[in-house]
Amino acid sequence: MIYIDPPLWPAHNTHFSHLVSDTSLEELHAFADAAGISRRAFDQDHYDVPAHRHADLVAGGATAVDGAALVRVLIASGLRIPARERAASLVHPLRQRWEALLPGAPELGVELLNRWGEPHRRYHDRRHLLQVLEALHRLDCEDRPVLLAAWFHDAVYDGVPGADEEASAALAEQLLPATGAGSSDVAETARLVRLTVGHDPDPGDGRGALLCDADLAVLGREPGGYDRYAADIRLEYRHIDDASFRSGRSAVLAALLGRERLFHTRRGEEMWGSRARSNLRRELTALSRSGPLRIQPASPDGEAGIPGA
Template sequence: MEHAFPLPVPARGRMIYIDPPLWPAHNTVFSHLVSDTSLAELHGFAAAAGIDARAFDLDHYDVPVRRYPELVARGAVEVDGGTLVRLLIRSGLRIKARERSASLVHPLLARWEALVPGANGLGAELLNRWGEPHRRYHDRRHLLAVLEAAEQLSEGPPPRTVLLAAWFHDAVYRGAPEDEECSAELAGKLLPEAGSPEAEIREVQRLVRLTAGHRPEPGDTAGMLLCDADLSVLGRSPEAYRRYLADVRREYAHVNDADFAAGRRRVVEQLLEANPLFSSPAARNRWEEQARRNLRSELERPRPAREPQD
């Protein structure tokens, strides 16, 4: 859409901004709607305008061209795309590329190729699974975080079996108790195609199954490494931990608030009962103290109403 008037340069303040509808998708073009103040302000504006909550994408709403004039009439300030990005960065609300699942396909595929040369097809299949639309926490960002955490905890390169298990540990994810077992079975089905020997496959399956309870036996170095890497999110900064909680809530959007709160409380209490929470000294030194603060804070925090869903 072309404009017959110049786009204004915004002043600082509590405003909602929109860029021109130039981004093609679904047989139309889209604008981005953002706030320079808070996501709460953005969600409030979107709800009042009747924008589907599923149009929210981490730090903005995608809105089709047909809604553009109405949203401007409602008070959204027109800016060019570059100005909109700068406003997001200045506000601190901009989500970096590594926090966007879709941006991680090529970096993760490069990691897979280094781990299993010549099996790009299998790597692409796994990345497609990790990119399924119902995932909000257990997505490619989580896969990368587990791989990086395993590297941080290892004195040298992590064992190949641990890295393979990281790739498979949530390859099947439906939020069901049998997910880990199904993921282990998937490893048994697909790894022969990559030339993995039988002993390696059995070890990968064993490690994947351990992530169901995160309780490796003493002396199980590989199991401790994978389980601690999987739980490393608990030791993030308070802000990052809040984002993790929001993502988990979105994964369980089909569960009502009361049931979700009760189930989440049981999970947190079980985690706090574990002493220690992390199995290895390296993980305890890195994350134990912060993880316990985050978990206790979650129990003490009033449970908010469900946030808008993507």
């Protein structure tokens, strides 16, 4: 069922309601499409709809509930996105991490956080930055060039694989020297950023293995988290038609599955390898189905213009 709460949330000279499903994002998108609600109004687990639409959405089948009941419905559905996975809520904890990594360079930290917060990003945003940094922590990485490379690796993101990584590496080469970072750290940071084009470091490249594994750790998330990642990737490439996206994305996933080692560190393979392969196979199956391409989160039980990871 579809639920809507009262229009109590002020913004843009009106008030907004939240529109949610207790079943799936597929059901929610279908209802919104039929009601003529733009996909731009979708915010990860709900639609924001202006006050003047409340009555006609109820007439169209949405069940009116109060705000507390709507939150309970969303939590029970398993579709709710936790606050830590909302990019806007991560500025303060990320700023603290930056200041611990490179004290005395707060302006650069602010610039990078602004870049990671650009509105066109749906997956490669501050959530992804935090996830990579947390994955490096789980890999026991305290190496400064690797951590700096994590901050810079998608600092430029226009959805152009290869060009984005090159521009991000060049940005590190341009901005890091002014912070007092040594030339060797700057060069190594840029080299590591460039490795994220193919996530294929040479044997013995320990730093490269750490960064590439952390960048791909999302593949080993629990099924619901992986499906949110896949849906966000589709939204970042919403300018590409379904057929082209299916073809390109399927090729990327098949190439990842064809690797002898998906993760280059033993710990990364142990933590994420088995679940990552299961997720990749499941997404490939979803991509092989006909019909509109909408990837919805799993139940709680349970790149040439086309995105890689």
